[in-house]
Amino acid sequence: MFDPKLKEALSHVQKPGRYTGGEPGSIYKDKDKVDVRFAFCFPDTYEVGMSFLGEKILYELLNQHENWWCERAFMPWLDMKAEMEKLGLPLYTLESKDPLTAFDAVGFTLQYELSYTNILAMLDLAGIPLYAADRDERWPLIVAGGPCTCNSEPLAAFFDVIQLGEGERQLPAICAAIEQGKKEGISKKELLLRIAKIPGVYIPAFYDVTYHEDGRVKAITPNEPGIPAVVTKAIIRDMNDFAPPTNFVVPMVGAIQDRASIEVLRGCVRGCRFCQAGFLYRPMRQRDASLLNKAAQDLCANTGYEELSLSSLSTSDHSQLEELLDDLNSWAPQEHVSLSLPSLRMDNFSESLIEKTTRVRKSGLTFAAEAGTQRLRDVINKNVTWDEIEKTCRIAFEAGYTSVKLYFMMGLPTETMADIEGIADTAQKVVDLYYSMDHAKGKGVQVTISCACFVPKPHTPFQFVPMDTAETLQAKQKHLLESVHSRKIKVNYHDSKTSFLEGVFAKGDRRLAPALVEAYRRGCYFDGWEECFQYDTWMKVFEDLGIDPHFYCNRAIGLDEVTPWSHMDYGVTHEYLVREYKKALAAQTTQPCNRACGGCGANHLLGGPCFDYSKNLV
């Protein structure tokens, strides 16, 4: 039975099932018989973390080693955090209920800049010193992975090991080094030197950063012999080497994404210039349809899920998608499994695709138009035209859909108020299209505009551009609302203040670490949650520490400037980013890379061309 303190805490909190473990698919081992204990920490709530596919991949991979045990921990919600602090209950993993201090390594996934303070909160709840420099050999190794490690500099002081790129080979290699290191009884420093040799591993303590007087980074240099000046991300060359996980821990408290999910491809051929994932995961690599079909069937059988999602950055770019859907449809309806494709492109969305995905259950349709005018869509290289939007909506309406959600961004480079009006016009034209077609009498249409604030991100051609100020974004939001004249159109937009903070940490450097600690000390965590976000506290922290947050996100970065992330190599060359940036300003588009190679440099990661251009792939 549970520890009495834990039982008491659970009796006082909402949804205690988030903190108990024991879900079908969770893995229990005898802790006395394992050599490496790894705590996989997700710095947000259980419901968010249990929706994350990466954790499922690595949980299965690590636990396949009989003598390693990977367990899970999540950020407790406010009520549980308060109970744990009151009762002196350290943060524990759901499986063994052991505190994080009992582990050899504690890994965090960096998914979102506004979850950084939660990492500090989780370390603190576990009683682990925040700064890596304050931790000797007695403490677990604190490890980071995930997309935000592409500029993890604001967190560099807290982590011992940071993983760039894909974890399938890298994380097991780190665990193997830990196992070997424990056997030999080597020092933490010696262990870190060994781990630094694993592809894609970045040890922040082995680098020194110097700054110009005006605050820009001057140089980033290794301070240990044998440490590379630039760390190149880890990559899985052939996705067929790793079948998607066929066992999930199935949450009992409903997760946000509570369904079977298989990753059909990784990376994206599109080259949308705002999209960080599109640059971080290059080149695009897909899994074979037959492998995917088998994995999907096993996964549904093992989990009991009734919904299967084909996930990726752009699922309709899979060259065997129709074949895969036919395979899936040969068993899914009998098994009461419905299919969903969350990331479809409007330019290759077909009637047969919609028919194949809605055989069991009809869900809503969401399309990312991203910008309201063709000129701006060309700037961001989102190669979608109004004709394609119209065609897609026509197919959807004919199939009986009556609600469409359109994603846009505001604050894009070169954007004017005319582009904002274009967002409202696009939505209005969709409404007009619906009423120009045959539709059920009395059945209206609902078009939802969901408008995010654009945050320039590292490793993209837009890393050089300043982010719109909060004032500008608010003026644009106001103008959008005024441009909408139909009750059939609903407008949702993001809070520009959270986007501002996201922008600061996305392009931040090591000097932001004290701000994170101070903000956490003053009660900032769950910054990504509207009800918890304390903008004024953050601004006061920056002011008190003499940090100008605008320096990081509202300032144009010179094309020849040393960025805080210039020692991190994701395969795409600096020259390519500059070239794409200049093309963007001229509103020139770039072909998807499976049609014509743009020369971004990522093909070197594969040791050859990314695609066989002699075949017609699209």
Added chain:
Amino acid sequence: MITVRIWFEKRNEASYISLLDMQRVMQRVLKRSSLPVWHTLGFNPHIYMTFTCPLSLGQESLCESVDVKTEAENPDFQAWQDKLNAIMPAGIHVFRVEPARDKASEIAYACYTISYPAAAQPRLEQYNGLTEALVEKKGKKSKKQIDLKQYIPALDCRTEGEKVSFDVCLPAAQELNLNPSLLTGFLEQQLGASAAEASILRTGLLKADKTPFCAGGGNV
């Protein structure tokens, strides 16, 4: 088609699965088991499932049950039990599968064992000296005053190691269903015995004539 009653224990981790979550968990477990359970015939077919007497969050039970239907002839219920136990979440253990005989509406009482740390015994025993124990039961629409003494005249405490326990039997019918948390709440507010330290274990379900519900009614 017959209705099949699946009896299970819900303990430890599983005591924190709410009824709503329990429905989802059971749906997935039944689907994984590939047992021939009947699906509803609507537009979104799903497994037909009824929980007989849902338990509050955080309470444990030796006698939970869920009814499903099957068109299978002469199902091998022992095989059902084994298949389900192989894939149940931690804390749930199926101990019997049988054709449902008694209707759920025949449940009249639920019996519980409530345990506290031994130190709580003097406070608990003060209850026995009270002439009345009024609590407020909140319904969906109205609030009702209830005298617990009417249902639980005294707490018959017994010491088991570091624990002190007593048994109670409370109405669990459609017309009146009393949650044992009313008692632990009263004991906390009036007598200072922390409700968070109480463990509540449901031990049995009874019919109006105080005979066990269904064949033997769980483990009791």
